[in-house]
Amino acid sequence: MPKRRKVGNLLALAVLSALVQRPMHPYEIATALRAWGKDQDMEIKWGSFYTVIRNLDRHEMIAAVESVREGRRPERTVYRITDAGRAELVDWARELVSTPMPEHPRFRAGLSVLAALHPDEATALLRQRLGLLVDAITADRATLDEHLRAIPRLFLVETEYDLAMREAEAAWLRALLDELTSGTYPGLDTWRAFHETGEMPAELTELAERTSPPD
Missing domain, CATH: 1.10.10.10 (Winged helix-like DNA-binding domain superfamily/Winged helix DNA-binding domain)
Known part of the structure; x- marks a missing residue:
C-alpha cells in the first residue's frame, strides 16, 4: 500500500x-x-x-x-x-x-468495452491506433537519440520507459490484429453473430448470468 x-x-x-x-x-x-x-x-x-x-x-x-x-x-x-x-x-x-500500483490508462477502458463494436470496426480502429502508435514511436526514437547526444541518459530514463511501453503495445496490437484478421481469435464468430443478428448468443447470456452479483 x-x-x-x-x-x-x-x-x-x-x-x-x-x-x-x-x-x-x-x-x-x-x-x-x-x-x-x-x-x-x-x-x-x-x-x-x-x-x-x-x-x-x-x-x-x-x-x-x-x-x-x-x-x-x-x-x-x-x-x-x-x-x-x-x-x-x-x-x-x-x-x-x-512498488507497482494499479494504473488505469484510457486504452484499457476502451478494451474493456470492445465487445460493443462490430469486430470489423474494432479491427479497423485498432489498425488505425497501431499506425498512429508507429508514427509516435518513430518520432520519439529520433527525439531520444538526439537528446542522448547532449543530455545524460540518467535524465532521459523516463522517456526510454515511455518508448518501451509504446513498443510493447505495438507488438501486442500486431499480434491481436493478426488473430482478428486471420479469424483465429477465440469467440470471433460469436462476437460477429451478436452484432449481425442483434441477439445475445446463449453462451454469452449464460456467462452474464454466472457473473452477475446475487440479488
Missing part, C-alpha cells in the same frame, strides 16, 4: 525535485518544471500549484529564505528544500520506483 503523505499531490514531488537543485521562487519553479517536461511525466494541475507550495511550507518540507523584487513586479518569496523535504523526496521516489 502507498504511504499516506502529508502533501500527497504529485506536484509536490515535482516541486521538491526542482528545489533540490537550488533555491527558487514559485515562478522559477513552475518555469523549470515546464521546461523539464515534468507535466508529461506526471499529472500536474497547475491550478493547485500555489496551494502545494503553501502546504509544503506548512509541513516544513520547504522554507522561505528571502523575498526578492524585480522592477515593478510583486515581491516574490524564494524557497529552499529542507532536510525533511529531501527525506520526503527520496522516500517518495523509492516508493514509486519499487
Whole structure:
C-alpha cells in the first residue's frame, strides 16, 4: 500500500525535485518544471500549484529564505528544500520506483468495452491506433537519440520507459490484429453473430448470468 503523505499531490514531488537543485521562487519553479517536461511525466494541475507550495511550507518540507523584487513586479518569496523535504523526496521516489500500483490508462477502458463494436470496426480502429502508435514511436526514437547526444541518459530514463511501453503495445496490437484478421481469435464468430443478428448468443447470456452479483 502507498504511504499516506502529508502533501500527497504529485506536484509536490515535482516541486521538491526542482528545489533540490537550488533555491527558487514559485515562478522559477513552475518555469523549470515546464521546461523539464515534468507535466508529461506526471499529472500536474497547475491550478493547485500555489496551494502545494503553501502546504509544503506548512509541513516544513520547504522554507522561505528571502523575498526578492524585480522592477515593478510583486515581491516574490524564494524557497529552499529542507532536510525533511529531501527525506520526503527520496522516500517518495523509492516508493514509486519499487512498488507497482494499479494504473488505469484510457486504452484499457476502451478494451474493456470492445465487445460493443462490430469486430470489423474494432479491427479497423485498432489498425488505425497501431499506425498512429508507429508514427509516435518513430518520432520519439529520433527525439531520444538526439537528446542522448547532449543530455545524460540518467535524465532521459523516463522517456526510454515511455518508448518501451509504446513498443510493447505495438507488438501486442500486431499480434491481436493478426488473430482478428486471420479469424483465429477465440469467440470471433460469436462476437460477429451478436452484432449481425442483434441477439445475445446463449453462451454469452449464460456467462452474464454466472457473473452477475446475487440479488
